[in-house]
Amino acid sequence: MSLLEAREALSFPPGNSGNLTDTVIDNVHFNLTTLEHWNYTYFSNGTLSNGSWCFLTFPPYTPAYVFPNGTFLNATKCWSPTESIRERGGVAIGYAVLFGITLILTLVNLHKHGRLHLPAEKRFYPIGRRWQWYWASFVCATAMVSLFVSIDVDRYYLPELPVILTTFFWYLMQMGTVALVWEAVRHWGSWMERQFIDPDPFTLRQDDRRARVELYLPLLFYLFLWLNFFMIVPRKWSAIQHQRSPEQTLLEAAPSATDSRFKAGAFMLVGCWLVTVFSLRHSIKYYCPQNRGIFNRIIGFVRYTPLRFALIIPLAAALIAYQILVAFRFEYGPVKVGGNDAAIFVGGYTPSFLILVVQIVFGLINPNEDRELQRQRRERNQVLNREMGIVPKPSWWRRVNGEYMDPNEGMRERLMRNVREVHGTKPAASATVSGADAQHEGLGVPLDMTPISSPPLASPRVTRPPMQPYTGRSERRREERTAELAAGLLYPIAAQNSAATAARRREELMKDGPPPSYTETVRGAQPTPNSAPNQIRSMLDV
Incomplete structure (x- = not known):
């Protein structure tokens, strides 16, 4: 029966x-x-x-x-899956598998486009580029739940929970698809702005009409989307399952599935679609070449609209049109048990699936935005170098000329490299740059291993004066001697000049003999009775 x-x-x-x-x-x-x-x-x-x-x-x-x-x-309740899988259940399994594949590819695109290769900017948050993939994952998940549950819609002898669940998650899938299209369009405008201001961050103001419109458009869109959710979700869904006879379906299920709240909720999605189109027009107006005249603006809008949006925005319009049809005609919606299967899958699930396919294909083709921004910066630098006549050296130039910087080099190797830069010399081709065998040019002695108190090196190019350690009690003098020692190691030529100047000054002071001792120059010292009187030899003794 x-x-x-x-x-x-x-x-x-x-x-x-x-x-x-x-x-x-x-x-x-x-x-x-x-x-x-x-x-x-x-x-x-x-x-x-x-x-x-x-x-x-x-x-x-x-x-x-x-x-x-x-x-x-041994009784069996009337709300049991006693019937076999029919056409609706078989097609639902196929669609569920397709949405499962799109879910995997969506996660791949989320990983690809959600990664950061540049420091995060306060003006462009990383989550902004990920929202469209978050919504795509939500659409895939709700579609799979709705499709798998719809298998039992025709298997239950009397309709009960499956028809409620499949309809509930179908409406959530519709809302997620519209939000997916919006986030794709909104983020494209944000990406265009980022490319526009990357060469000059002060090109666009942040307090003009453009910025205010971009601030209020997301609020307006999600207001319409929330109204759609509020009109549809919080309601008594039990009346939809009352389809146990034609009379009961006509008197209870059909009026509940086509009431004024479902109709109003469907038209809220029309508001979401209009806000999405306006956002696309706004981005083209400010970030693409402008056209004068009404007809030229229309032509420019069509010309600069990306192919991805030329596909998914009409599909979103078809999705909303079907939801409006379902709100007025009960027999064409997924809520009808034994309804029109072609209308249910072609109008209810196919637009969402095609929107996901378009998003995934373009996501796999397009590069990561940070990578693309790095490529644009390299191209701009190359153009500036050509204009200024700068020819950058190839990557092998530093290796051939001994200027290769080993990332694993230690402090000794760095000191050796600094010394060579000061001398203006380069290591021999057969020498290996390391802390143990790096030799100073023409000396045969490791530069950084020379004792501090060693005698001057016999070299016609470098004469390093001996540095005696300071043994006094003055901390200031000890710090100065340590600084002189470090300067002598890093800059031997400057240390040589400084030592030569100090030696020459000492020689000039010693021409008149050594200076008097401290005991001889103490002021107020009285001669002893047995000592000879002091003789004043110069004005310095007075």
Whole structure:
């Protein structure tokens, strides 16, 4: 007995002859007094129900016995998947597999375009480029749930929870698809702005009409999307499952699925679509070459619209149009049990799937935005170098000329490289630059291993004066001597000149003899009785 046939109350079949308390249903005897006591009614669709409980009575689901308390033995409820998978369930499995593949590719694109290769900027948050892929993942997940649950819509003998779940997640999928299209268009405008201001950050102001429009457009879009969610989701969904007979469907399910809230929610998506188109027009106006005149502006809008948006925006319009149709015509929507399968999948799931395919294909083709920005910067630098006549040296130039900087070099190697730069010399071709065998040019002695107190090196090019360690108590003098020692190691020529100057100054001071001792120049010192009087030799002794 099909659930779409008339569900009429019938009288209980007669039982054994002469026994008024017995009834036989499919060769099984039941106590008629017990059934009537618990208000059970026998219906023409093969069910036995009292308004609270419903059981199947046709083979092989016929109950074996009914107890006096109204409990059935080996009974099967009416809301059980007893039917085989039909066309709607088979097509739903295929669509669910396709959405599962798109989910995997969406995660691949999220990893590709969500990675950062440049420092994050306050003006362009990294999450802005990821939102479209977040919404794409949401669409894939809700579509798969709706499709897998819709397999049981036709398998249940009487409609119940599956038709509610498949309709609920289908509406969520519609909202996610519209949000996906919006985020793709919005982020494209943000990407165009980033390319526009990258050469000159002060080209566009952040407090003009353009910036204010870009601030309020997302708020307006998500206001319409939230209104769509508020009109559809928070409601009593149980009336939709009341499709157990044509009369019940006409009186309860159809009015509930096509009420004013569903109609208003569908038109909220129209507002979302208009905001998306306006955002695309706004980005083309400010970040693409401008055109004068109405017709030229229309031509420019069509010309500068990316191919991706030329595909997904009409698909989003078709999706919204189908939701409006479902809000007025109950028989074409996914909420109808045994409805038009072609309309359900072509109008309900195909636009969302095609939008995901377009997004994935262009996501795999387009490079990461940070990588693209780095490429544009390199091209601009090359143009500037050509204009200024700068010819950059090839990468092998530093290696050939001994200017290669080993990332693993230690402090000794760095000191050696600094010394060579000061001298203006280069290491021999056969020498290996290392801390153990790096030799100073023409000396044969490791430069950084020379003792500090060693005698001057016999070299016609470098004469390093000996540096005696400071043994006094003055911390300031010790720091100065340490600084002189470090300067002598890093810059030997300058240290040589400084030492030569100090030696020449010392020689000039020693021409008149050594300076007097401290005891001879103490002021106020009185001669002893046995000592000879001091002789004043110069004005310095006074």
